[in-house]
Every structure is written in structure tokens, then in C-alpha cells.
Amino acid sequence: MSALTQSTPAAASTEAAPEKELRPPSYWPFVVPALVVVLAIIIFPWVFTIWMSLNEWKVGSPTTFVGFSNYLRLTSDPRFLEAVGHTLVYTVLSVVLPLILGTLSAVVFHQNFAGRGFLRGVFIMPMMATPVAIALVWTMMFHPQLGVLNYLLSLVGIPAQLWVFHPATVIPSLVLVETWQWTPLVMLIVLGGLAAIPTEPYESAQIDGASFWQVFRFITLPLIMPFLFIAGMIRMIDAVKSFDIIFAITQGGPGSASETINIYLYSVAFTYYDLGYGSAIAVVFFLLIVLLAAVMLYARQRMLWTEIASGA
Amino acid sequence: MANYNISRRTLLKGTAAAGALSLTGLPARAEVNWKKYAGTKLEVILAKGPRGDNLQKNIKEFTELTGIQVESEQIPEQQQRQKVVIELTSGRPSFDVVHLSYHVQKRQFEKAGWLADITPFMKDPTLTAPDLVESDFSAAGLQYAKNDKGQMLSLPWSVDYFILYYNKELFEKKGVAVPKTFDEMVAAAEKLTDAKDGTYGFVGRGLRNANMTLWTNFFLNYGGEFLDAKGNIQTDGPEAVAATKLYQTLLTKFAPPGVAGFNWMESMASFTQGRSAMWIDGVGWAPPLEDPAASRVVGKVGYTVVPAGPKGQYSATYGDGIGIAAASKNKEAAYLLCQWVVSKKQGARLLQAGGGVPFRNSILNDPEIQSGVKMPKEWLQSVIDSAKISKLGLPVVIPVAEFRDLVGAALTSTLSGADPATELKKAHEQYRPILERSEKA
Numbered sequence: 001m002s003a004l005t006q007s008t009p010a011a012a013s014t015e016a017a018p019e020k021e022l023r024p025p026s027y028w029p030f031v032v033p034a035l036v037v038v039l040a041i042i043i044f045p046w047v048f049t050i051w052m053s054l055n056e057w058k059v060g061s062p063t064t065f066v067g068f069s070n071y072l073r074l075t076s077d078p079r080f081l082e083a084v085g086h087t088l089v090y091t092v093l094s095v096v097l098p099l100i101l102g103t104l105s106a107v108v109f110h111q112n113f114a115g116r117g118f119l120r121g122v123f124i125m126p127m128m129a130t131p132v133a134i135a136l137v138w139t140m141m142f143h144p145q146l147g148v149l150n151y152l153l154s155l156v157g158i159p160a161q162l163w164v165f166h167p168a169t170v171i172p173s174l175v176l177v178e179t180w181q182w183t184p185l186v187m188l189i190v191l192g193g194l195a196a197i198p199t200e201p202y203e204s205a206q207i208d209g210a211s212f213w214q215v216f217r218f219i220t221l222p223l224i225m226p227f228l229f230i231a232g233m234i235r236m237i238d239a240v241k242s243f244d245i246i247f248a249i250t251q252g253g254p255g256s257a258s259e260t261i262n263i264y265l266y267s268v269a270f271t272y273y274d275l276g277y278g279s280a281i282a283v284v285f286f287l288l289i290v291l292l293a294a295v296m297l298y299a300r301q302r303m304l305w306t307e308i309a310s311g312a
Numbered sequence: 313m314a315n316y317n318i319s320r321r322t323l324l325k326g327t328a329a330a331g332a333l334s335l336t337g338l339p340a341r342a343e344v345n346w347k348k349y350a351g352t353k354l355e356v357i358l359a360k361g362p363r364g365d366n367l368q369k370n371i372k373e374f375t376e377l378t379g380i381q382v383e384s385e386q387i388p389e390q391q392q393r394q395k396v397v398i399e400l401t402s403g404r405p406s407f408d409v410v411h412l413s414y415h416v417q418k419r420q421f422e423k424a425g426w427l428a429d430i431t432p433f434m435k436d437p438t439l440t441a442p443d444l445v446e447s448d449f450s451a452a453g454l455q456y457a458k459n460d461k462g463q464m465l466s467l468p469w470s471v472d473y474f475i476l477y478y479n480k481e482l483f484e485k486k487g488v489a490v491p492k493t494f495d496e497m498v499a500a501a502e503k504l505t506d507a508k509d510g511t512y513g514f515v516g517r518g519l520r521n522a523n524m525t526l527w528t529n530f531f532l533n534y535g536g537e538f539l540d541a542k543g544n545i546q547t548d549g550p551e552a553v554a555a556t557k558l559y560q561t562l563l564t565k566f567a568p569p570g571v572a573g574f575n576w577m578e579s580m581a582s583f584t585q586g587r588s589a590m591w592i593d594g595v596g597w598a599p600p601l602e603d604p605a606a607s608r609v610v611g612k613v614g615y616t617v618v619p620a621g622p623k624g625q626y627s628a629t630y631g632d633g634i635g636i637a638a639a640s641k642n643k644e645a646a647y648l649l650c651q652w653v654v655s656k657k658q659g660a661r662l663l664q665a666g667g668g669v670p671f672r673n674s675i676l677n678d679p680e681i682q683s684g685v686k687m688p689k690e691w692l693q694s695v696i697d698s699a700k701i702s703k704l705g706l707p708v709v710i711p712v713a714e715f716r717d718l719v720g721a722a723l724t725s726t727l728s729g730a731d732p733a734t735e736l737k738k739a740h741e742q743y744r745p746i747l748e749r750s751e752k753a
Contacts, residue, residue, distance in 0.1 A: 078742070
């Protein structure tokens with residue numbers, strides 16, 4: 001016990017060092033294994049990536065140190081700048097749409113109706129499938145001449161669409177796949193939130209004669225907000241680094257109309273074997289993700305404060 | 313090390329020859345000692361496809377012949393290329409024998425020195441069967457396999473010519489003759505297009521990168537050359553603009569909607585469903601087109617060479633080969649395997665199944681092998697005719713992938729109405745520095 005009190009910094013600073021034979025306990029060996037793992041699989045790859053990004057590093061040729069020229073090249077690389085734009089559009093759409101649809105479906109599945117359990121099971125099926133397999137099926141469904149989607153549209157008299165085969169519609173079409181697959185995840189999270197809401201506010205709202213929309217807007221939505229934030233955060237991280245669906249369906253095409261940073265990064269590093277430049281893209285991409293996450297966290301903190309403020 | 317090996321073998325060969333001479337009194341004539349490397353284990357990395365299948369299916373014969381054990385794996389083309397490059401860069405590849413795409417990897421492999429020189433093996437009668445001689449390979453094959461110094465770095469395995477597939481039924485219905493020139497092809501495409509009916513005159517690759525292999529057929533026939541004498545890229549000159557205009561016309565006016573996103577798979581789907589009348593792509597698609605389970609046009613497909621342009625008639629040629637990693641410790645055994653892979657028997661099987669076309673003239677022109685071809689005779693004829701007008705379909709540079717991506721993206725943009733000359737110029741402004749950097753390094 002006395003050893004423990006000795007070790008706290010407060011105790012050490014206020015009291016003079018007592019008897020010398022009491023050796024300070026050494027906890028650091030216990031940290032070593034974790035430290036080694038962290039160094040090996042997180043810190044080292046990062047430092048190495050940054051180092052690579054400062055070199056002209058092409059597979060099959062000698063490497064030369066070039067300072068920040070890879071980063072300067074990024075600023076004048078139209079493909080990269082377009083990719084940043086595509087990534088942002090893709091991310092915003094594939095966060096917002098599943099959030100809206102997932103919330104709505106959670107509200108529906110929160111009601112009591114016959115076969116609810118079975119339908120819930122059916123609803124979350126897309127989430128369980130392998131993205132690449134899904135992507136291949138969707139590619140066939142998108143086919144402008146032979147795909148089932150245009151056939152369905154033709155039944156209701158809508159002209160055939162080009163879906164992923166036209167630069168203007170490719171990103172929304174990809175988002176459609178992403179939304180179809182990940183709405184169930186949002187639904188599950190929100191459903192968990194709904195289950196935790198007490199029933200009293202609803203009862204009093206009913207007595208006060210609130211409409212369905214008013215109940216949703218002023219009771220349900222504020223109470224599930226924290227869950228929506230979690231869902232939004234998970235979706236954002238997934239969407240910004242989305243690769244499999246885009247790569248399997250369009251490989252960034254037509255042209256480069258659906259090339260996100262991730263797809264471009266892959267091309268540069270593993271098709272052009274330009275590891276230095278690819279690393280520079282990876283570093284910038286990482287900073288972008290950190291920035292987005294920081295914005296989300298900041299917004300969440302803000303929300304908590306306003307909640308506390310309004311609650312007090 | 314390599315020198316020591318060779319000198320030792322030369323010494324052995326000399327001793328063996330001298331011994332044989334003294335015993336028989338006849339002039340020494342060495343035979344291939346197939347069993348010499350019995351017990352060796354080889355690792356092979358293959359790109360997924362009919363070539364790899366053909367190797368794996370019959371590999372037991374090779375093991376019976378040589379006693380060499382072979383472990384092989386097939387990986388989808390794109391991933392195989394990456395894996396191979398990464399392993400070779402590491403200096404310790406896990407394989408001895410590598411299947412490579414010449415049109416993408418030739419220059420890269422040569423510059424990095426990843427492949428063993430097999431020229432001395434080919435001259436060694438104890439290692440090389442008498443029928444395997446350089447002159448048996450087509451010119452394109454040798455161009456692919458040899459480096460600037462004339463060393464053979466691989467054995468040409470299978471060649472891919474681009475040919476014109478056409479739907480005979482649709483042609484007859486509209487009374488259209490098989491086009492012999494680009495002008496006739498455009499006119500035919502126009503006649504065959506009936507958008508209300510959902511049939512189109514032409515289909516082909518519109519997807520960025522993949523589309524370059526179609527476009528170069530046009531480029532070559534307009535008289536285009538990829539590189540000038542100094543190695544500068546010329547694919548934004550007047551020939552390229554003319555080729556792009558033709559590409560734009562065919563794919564925007566007479567092709568199915570959405571063609572900008574089509575690779576060979578979507579193009580083939582449209583063609584096998586009888587929705588498109590003409591399709592220019594690699595020779596290897598005859599088996600699926602003639603497969604009743606996958607195609608509605610079985611027996612109705614015509615095969616012919618790519619129509620002539622104003623400046624000539626060429627068939628854009630691509631191909632793959634099989635080589636030995638310079639880091640391999642079993643080069644001689646690996647060479648025996650490579651030799652077996654391109655042997656007459658294996659080549660005949662490949663050709664007869666329609667899974668590929670051997671680079672060796674002795675296989676392609678053998679009447680007995682020809683009679684065993686399961687594909688239509690017209691297909692074989694289109695292959696033989698294409699061989700006569702074959703020309704490399706992509707520039708031999710290191711950044712082939714960047715070339716295909718950047719110029720390919722320019723082509724795709726023209727499909728949504730952009731101006732060919734402007735788009736090509738823009739793409740080349742981006743590409744030139746990349747090419748210069750790659751050659752400087």
C-alpha cells in the first residue's frame with residue numbers, strides 16, 4: 001500500500017523522497033508487449049509511409065529522396081482533385097440516404113405487426129452478403145440493354161436509364177447499391193435506440209393530442225439522436241474508404257467519373273507501381289479522414305452541450 | 313554464378329559428347345536429357361484463363377516425362393500482375409516460372425532485369441528439342457520475347473489478335489455485306505442499327521483502359537505509330553485524332569446505350585444476345601460465342617479480320633509468354649517446363665479448344681492440328697489471316713497502365729460528346745511527364 005501511494009505523482013511532489021530501500025515499482029515491462037505491437041503494426045507502417053511519400057519510389061527502379069515534390073504534384077493533378085470531389089459527394093450521399101431510410105424503417109419495424117420478426121430478418125439480409133458478390137449482381141442488373149432495372153422501369157413507362165454506364169448517373173447509382181446494403185445497419189442501431197426510449201413521453205403526447213409527425217419530430221428524433229450520430233459515424237468511415245463496390249462495378253469509370261481517392265490510390269500504387277506518389281496520396285487521404293472524424297466529434301460534443309443546456 | 317553454371321554444363325556436354333564419339337565412332341548428336349532434373353520441384357504462377365487451365369490439366373504428362381514436380385497456381389490477371397511484380401521486387405520470388413502479359417509488362421520486366429536469359433539454353437541441344445527454334449515463332453512473338461540486345465528472355469506462349477465478329481443473321485436481314493474497310497464498316501453499322509428494335513450496328517469496349525485495345529486497331533490502320541525514333545509518344549497526332557473520331561462515331565451513333573462503361577464482358581453479352589451486329593475484340597471469345605448454354609447466336613457468328621483503314625490493314629496484337637525468374641535456383645528445370653508449355657502438343661490443344669493461339673507457325677500451319685480445331689473454320693481462317701498482318705497493339709514502354717488509363721479516359725470522354733483532338737491533347741499533357749520520368753529512372 002505504501003509503495004502505491006509513493007508512486008502517485010502528487011505524493012512524490014508534495015513529500016520529500018523517503019527511505020531509499022523502497023524501490024519505486026516498475027510497471028513499464030507490462031507495457032512492452034503492447035508497445036511492441038503498436039510500434040510494429042501502427043507506428044512503423046505510418047512512419048514508413050511518410051518516408052516513402054518523400055521519395056521517388058517506383059517498383060523496379062532505384063529510389064531517390066525528393067522532399068515534398070510528391071505533395072506538390074498532388075496539387076496540380078486533375079485526377080486527384082476530381083477524386084477528392086467524387087469521394088466527398090459519394091460519402092455525403094451514402095451517409096445521408098441510409099440515415100434517413102434506416103430511421104424510417106426502424107420506426108416502422110418498431111411497431112407491432114404480424115410477421116415483424118421474419119420481416120426484420122429479411123430486411124437485414126443485404127448487410128450479410130459479400131460486397132463483391134453483390135456488386136457483380138448489381139452490375140448485371142444495371143446493364144442498360146439486358147438489366148432487370150430498366151425492364152422494371154419500362155413496366156411503369158419510365159425510359160431506360162444508363163445507371164453506372166454514364167458519367168452523370170454513375171455516383172448516384174453506386175450510392176444506390178451502398179444504400180441498399182447499409183440501410184439495415186442504420187435500422188438496427190436506431191431500433192436499439194427506439195427500444196430504450198421510455199413510453200411515458202408518448203403517452204403524455206397522446207393525451208396532449210400530438211400528431212404522428214409532432215411525436216416523431218419532438219420526442220423520437222431528439223431521443224435517438226445519439227444513436228444516429230453513432231450510425232452516422234460508422235457510415236461515414238465506411239463510405240469514405242469504400243472500395244469493393246466501386247471497384248467491382250465500375251473500376252472508377254466511365255472515364256474517371258466514379259474514381260474516388262481510394263480507387264485512384266490503388267491505381268497509382270498497385271497498377272502504376274508509383275509507391276512514393278501513392279504514399280503521398282495515402283497521407284493526404286488519412287488527414288482528410290481525420291478531419292472528417294474531428295468535425296463529426298465536434299458536432300457530437302456540441303450537441304451534448306446543447307442537450308445539457310436545454311435539459312438544465 | 314550463372315557463368316560458372318554454364319561453363320560447367322558446357323564442360324559436361326563436351327565430356328559427354330567426347331565419350332559418345334569414342335564409343336560409337338559416329339558424329340556426336342546430343343539428345344534432350346529430359347530426366348536430368350528429375351526430383352526438382354518447380355513453382356509456377358499463372359494468370360487465370362484457358363492457358364493456365366491447359367497447363368494444369370496436362371501437367372502430369374510433364375512430370376512423367378521429366379520427373380520434375382510442378383506446383384502451380386492461377387490468379388486473376390490483374391492480381392497476378394501485381395503479385396508477380398511485388399514478389400520480383402522483393403528479390404525472392406516464391407516462383408520459378410512466371411506467366412507474363414507482354415503488352416503490359418515487357419518493358420518493365422526487361423528494365424528491372426527480372427527474367428533469366430534463356431538464349432544459351434536454346435542453343436544447348438541437351439536442353440532444347442530440335443523442333444524448338446527461334447524462327448518458328450512469329451515476328452510479333454520474337455519482338456515480345458527479345459530485349460534490345462537480342463537475348464531471349466521468355467518463350468512466346470499465346471497470341472491475341474483482334475478480329476471482327478459479326479452476326480450473319482442480322483447482316484442477311486438487312487442485306488449488308490461484310491465490311492472490308494472502315495468506311496464500309498461505318499455504313500454497315502448505320503444500316504444495322506435499329507434503336508427502336510433494340511439492335512445496334514456495333515459494340516466494343518468503351519470502358520477506360522480496356523478501350524485502348526480496340527482503339528489501337530483504328531489507330532494502326534490510320535497509319536499511326538506509337539513512338540517516334542526518340543521514344544516520344546505520338547498518340548495525339550492526326551492519325552490518333554482520326555482514329556478517335558471513328559471510335560466516337562461507332563460507339564455513340566451505332567452502339568448500345570451505356571457502351572462507355574462496357575468492357576469485353578458487357579460487349580459480349582450484347583453480342584451473344586443478338587443485340588449487336590458487329591464486335592471487334594480478341595480472338596479468344598469464340599468458345600463462349602459458340603456455346604449453346606451461354607449464347608443465342610451459336611452457328612450464326614461470322615469471323616473475319618479487322619477492316620482496312622486508309623493507311624493499311626493491321627491486326628492489333630497482344631500476347632503472353634512464359635519466362636524464368638532470374639532469382640530462380642532451378643533455371644534449367646524451369647526451362648524444360650517452359651519448353652513443354654509451348655510444345656507442339658500443348659499448343660495444339662490450346663488452339664483446338666479455341667483457348668488461345670500459339671505463336672509457333674509450325675502449330676498454326678499444321679493441317680492435322682487445324683483439322684482438330686473445334687471452332688468454326690472461319691474462325692481459324694481469321695486467326696491465320698490476322699497473323700499475317702499482326703502489329704503490336706500497345707507501345708512498349710514501362711507506364712503502359714498509365715497510358716491506357718489516361719488516353720482511355722480521353723476516349724471515354726469523347727463518348728459523352730467531348731472533342732477528340734482536345735481530349736487527346738489533354739491526356740498527353742498528363743502522360744508525357746510520366747513517360748519521361750519512367751525512362752529517366
